[in-house]
Amino acid sequence: MNFATQSQSINGGTTDNSAPNFSNYSPESFYDEIMDEKGEPRQGTGLLVHKINDLPPGELIRRQEAAERSLFRMGITFNVYGDSAGTEKIFPFDIIPRIVSAQDWDLIERGLAQRIRALNLFIADIYSEQRIIKENIVPEFLLQTCKAIRPQCAGLKPPRGVWCHITGTDLVRGGDGTIYVLEDNLRCPSGVSYVLQNRFVMKRSFPSLFDMCHVRPVDDYPSRLLRLLQSLSVRSGTEPTVVVLTPGVFNSAYYEHTFLAQQMGVELVEGRDLTVRDGFVFMRSTHGFKKVDVIYRRIDDDFLDPLHFRPDSLLGVPGLIDAYRKGNVALANAPGTGVADDKAIYAFVPDMIRFYLSEETILPNVPTHLCYRPDDLSYVLSNLDKLVVKAVGESGGYGMLVGPQATQEVREEFRHKIQENPRNYIAQPTLSLSRVPTLVGDHFEGRHVDLRPYILYDGDSVFVLPGGLTRVALKKGSLVVNSSQGGGSKDTWVIGSRRTN
Numbered sequence: 001m002n003f004a005t006q007s008q009s010i011n012g013g014t015t016d017n018s019a020p021n022f023s024n025y026s027p028e029s030f031y032d033e034i035m036d037e038k039g040e041p042r043q044g045t046g047l048l049v050h051k052i053n054d055l056p057p058g059e060l061i062r063r064q065e066a067a068e069r070s071l072f073r074m075g076i077t078f079n080v081y082g083d084s085a086g087t088e089k090i091f092p093f094d095i096i097p098r099i100v101s102a103q104d105w106d107l108i109e110r111g112l113a114q115r116i117r118a119l120n121l122f123i124a125d126i127y128s129e130q131r132i133i134k135e136n137i138v139p140e141f142l143l144q145t146c147k148a149i150r151p152q153c154a155g156l157k158p159p160r161g162v163w164c165h166i167t168g169t170d171l172v173r174g175g176d177g178t179i180y181v182l183e184d185n186l187r188c189p190s191g192v193s194y195v196l197q198n199r200f201v202m203k204r205s206f207p208s209l210f211d212m213c214h215v216r217p218v219d220d221y222p223s224r225l226l227r228l229l230q231s232l233s234v235r236s237g238t239e240p241t242v243v244v245l246t247p248g249v250f251n252s253a254y255y256e257h258t259f260l261a262q263q264m265g266v267e268l269v270e271g272r273d274l275t276v277r278d279g280f281v282f283m284r285s286t287h288g289f290k291k292v293d294v295i296y297r298r299i300d301d302d303f304l305d306p307l308h309f310r311p312d313s314l315l316g317v318p319g320l321i322d323a324y325r326k327g328n329v330a331l332a333n334a335p336g337t338g339v340a341d342d343k344a345i346y347a348f349v350p351d352m353i354r355f356y357l358s359e360e361t362i363l364p365n366v367p368t369h370l371c372y373r374p375d376d377l378s379y380v381l382s383n384l385d386k387l388v389v390k391a392v393g394e395s396g397g398y399g400m401l402v403g404p405q406a407t408q409e410v411r412e413e414f415r416h417k418i419q420e421n422p423r424n425y426i427a428q429p430t431l432s433l434s435r436v437p438t439l440v441g442d443h444f445e446g447r448h449v450d451l452r453p454y455i456l457y458d459g460d461s462v463f464v465l466p467g468g469l470t471r472v473a474l475k476k477g478s479l480v481v482n483s484s485q486g487g488g489s490k491d492t493w494v495i496g497s498r499r500t501n
Contacts, residue, residue: 092488102496111363
């Protein structure tokens with residue numbers, strides 16, 4: 001992959017005069033986001049294809065290297081836990097964007113708006129009346145055994161009744177072109193900083209193409225996020241004090257925490273910077289203590305408040321949940337939202353949509369086998385070589401088996417894990433994920449991608465950032481796009497009429 005030679009690029013570039021273009025690129029048997037099955041540009045991608053084909057020898061590679069140098073200077077990094085070679089890595093980037101048509105984006109927007117409304121109603125319900133349990137839509141057994149459910153959140157009343165304000169939902173496209181929801185991320189979804197920085201370097205790489213293709217902008221996300229957070233404050237007559245709460249420099253998304261705080265113009269704080277007095281949260285500053293109204297927390301539930309969750313946590317704020325219960329501070333997202341991230345509960349989202357909204361699902365789930373069901377378990381154990389198996393509480397590509405690409409030894413290891421704890425696993429068919437042309441050395445090769453749009457919800461309106469994070473599996477043939485597993489990212493262009501709202 002081109003990014004593997006980044007050290008050469010940063011130290012002065014290369015003298016490669018090759019001219020990668022689409023003339024010899026083949027989508028093969030996969031759905032390609034840029035080229036159709038005949039090798040012709042899809043609707044809306046022609047300008048990009050012709051622009052790249054017309055570049056002089058060496059120019060595209062020089063632009064790729066310039067983009068890499070820019071990202072390197074900006075320090076766009078992530079941390080990999082347990083990596084013996086060092087924890088901090090530069091996030092790989094590929095210069096060929098993923099393009100989403102206006103028609104596809106309209107479907108995505110409507111589907112995600114529907115989904116986030118239903119998920120918020122579900123979370124509110126399971127921490128109060130539990131109607132969906134009583135009416136046997138979602139099995140009570142799943143809630144009782146969900147590791148992410150927080151009994152401490154029973155009876156909580158979040159501001160404006162919203163539990164999840166910021167969501168990152170992972171989408172994939174199958175071989176037939178259908179867009180599926182792969183999973184939901186309602187706790188502390190990360191990655192939006194890469195969206196904004198990728199766009200920054202791409203506009204410098206292809207400035208004229210953005211206007212020509214009518215690419216919808218993403219740079220207003222920080223201001224939209226700040227307005228959403230400020231709207232959660234119950235204090236009137238003064239501008240709310242908003243802070244971003246980070247676990248600290250060793251967190252995998254620390255770069256993003258600092259970036260978003262800087263872009264919003266708010267303070268980045270750690271737990272030790274906050275204290276609770278008389279039921280209110282205060283921030284230590286050089287001018288004394290300042291009352292905090294809204295906390296955008298990037299800390300997992302367990303570490304938020306040692307008085308209510310893990311007593312050994314040094315990352316949180318003692319008394320924070322009491323202040324939250326009293327309505328003296330707002331949290332985004334609310335604690336307890338991780339219950340909807342459980343991959344077994346994910347399978348019931350279409351039922352939630354019908355139950356709470358009386359609507360049919362716009363964006364389908366990937367067909368899912370629940371291993372706690374005897375028939376599903378039998379099928380899964382007999383077809384491990386054909387399925388993708390996932391642990392229900394894991395993320396980042398961990399705890400996952402891609403059956404067709406795994407060795408027999410690894411499949412047998414997963415067989416024993418599933419048999420020991422069927423509730424902890426789901427299985428899905430191995431989708432033929434769509435691909436996007438990717439610069440590999442001096443030519444293009446197709447690489448599999450997913451898409452994580454970011455959704456802001458204030459209880460009334462839903463805003464879906466037009467584009468989101470396209471993650472790309474840089475290893476040839478790999479279906480795992482996560483950065484922790486060697487994946488990278490691309491800019492995502494939603495093309496068509498610009499939205500003004």
